[in-house]
Amino acid sequence: xxxxxxxxxxxxxxxxxxxxxxxxxxxxxxxxxxxxxxxxxxxxxxxxxxxxxxxxxxxxxxxxxxxxxxxxxxxxxxxxxx
Amino acid sequence: xxxxxxxxxxxxxxxxxxxxxxxxxxxxxxxxxxxxxxxxxxxxxxxxxxxxxxxxxxxxxxxxxxxxxxxxxxxxxxxxxxxxxxxxxxxxxxxxxxxxxxxxxxxxxxxxxxxxxxxxxxxxxxxxxxxxxxxxxxxxxxxxxxxxxxxxxxxxxxxxxxxxxxxxxxxxxxxxxxxxxxxxxxxxxxxxxxxxxxxxxxxxxxxxxxxxxxxxxxxxxxxxxxxxxxxxxxx
Numbered sequence: 001x002x003x004x005x006x007x008x009x010x011x012x013x014x015x016x017x018x019x020x021x022x023x024x025x026x027x028x029x030x031x032x033x034x035x036x037x038x039x040x041x042x043x044x045x046x047x048x049x050x051x052x053x054x055x056x057x058x059x060x061x062x063x064x065x066x067x068x069x070x071x072x073x074x075x076x077x078x079x080x081x082x
Numbered sequence: 083x084x085x086x087x088x089x090x091x092x093x094x095x096x097x098x099x100x101x102x103x104x105x106x107x108x109x110x111x112x113x114x115x116x117x118x119x120x121x122x123x124x125x126x127x128x129x130x131x132x133x134x135x136x137x138x139x140x141x142x143x144x145x146x147x148x149x150x151x152x153x154x155x156x157x158x159x160x161x162x163x164x165x166x167x168x169x170x171x172x173x174x175x176x177x178x179x180x181x182x183x184x185x186x187x188x189x190x191x192x193x194x195x196x197x198x199x200x201x202x203x204x205x206x207x208x209x210x211x212x213x214x215x216x217x218x219x220x221x222x223x224x225x226x227x228x229x230x231x232x233x234x235x236x237x238x239x240x241x242x243x244x245x246x247x248x249x250x251x252x253x254x255x256x257x258x259x260x261x262x263x264x265x266x267x268x269x270x271x272x273x274x275x276x277x278x279x280x281x282x283x284x285x286x287x288x289x290x291x292x293x294x295x296x297x298x299x300x301x302x303x304x305x306x307x308x309x310x311x312x313x314x315x316x317x
Contacts, residue, residue: 001304003299003310004312004314005311005312006313006315008315013316014294015294018294026293027295028299030291030292041287042280042311043275044313045313046313046317047313049312050310051308051309051310051311052286052301052308052311054306055305057282057284058282058286061280075308078308
């Protein structure tokens with residue numbers, strides 16, 4: 001399950017990008033930019049990933065766009081563990 | 083009296099005659115930034131790969147480095163130094179970034195802007211200790227609280243990248259001590275929050291929001307599922 005939260009301040013730009021790139025998972029954006037509540041709760045700037053396990057616990061994080069494989073492997077492992 | 087007045091006039095003349103030089107440097111620097119961004123964006127949008135000989139980032143890194151040398155002593159020279167190193171990193175020349183950083187004098191005014199880029203390059207090559215040595219040299223030499231806070235906070239992020247939250251927390255606490263109330267200190271506080279509250283194994287903070295389609299969504303909806311939460315921007 002992927003959930004994206006955008007810190008764009010222009011929600012229309014975000015909508016257009018989502019439509020163009022055909023992202024088909026939940027997109028959250030309230031136009032408040034980096035001040036949006038979820039970004040503050042997760043101390044997240046642009047390009048931050050959090051992996052949450054089935055029990056709602058944080059299982060991993062990544063703060064740049066490089067090294068996505070580490071996150072992919074973690075998600076795969078968690079998904080394949082009942 | 084007359085001598086004192088002459089001296090004051092001479093000092094005033096000297097100050098005003100150096101101002102146009104500063105303005106000229108600032109103007110040139112702003113132009114370079116605009117042009118370099120445009121060229122780099124165009125190159126990447128056309129599918130250009132970082133570090134390819136045609137990557138404009140390589141050319142611009144040298145242009146900014148020459149600017150640094152030509153306008154030594156001006157405030158834009160410090161910005162140009164950091165910008166040059168950023169362009170090198172953008173072109174995947176992380177080893178070159180580290181090599182140049184290691185040759186940069188410890189009292190160079192560029193350090194407060196350049197240190198975090200240097201830590202990124204060290205992360206990219208896995209040579210964290212090279213960054214750490216530079217950071218420690220800067221700390222042993224500088225008494226400037228603002229710079230020390232920046233160095234400590236950059237060390238903190240570097241420790242976090244290496245999964246060493248205890249060392250990271252200590253570094254962030256030092257950053258706060260060195261420059262309390264500053265933006266650096268505030269970011270350090272948020273990082274400490276991240277280490278204590280957002281650690282692996284801790285409950286992911288609950289949220290309730292709406293998707294851009296207007297549907298309510300909350301983290302609790304996905305209990306029993308693995309969730310990848312991604313915070314991003316289109317820019």
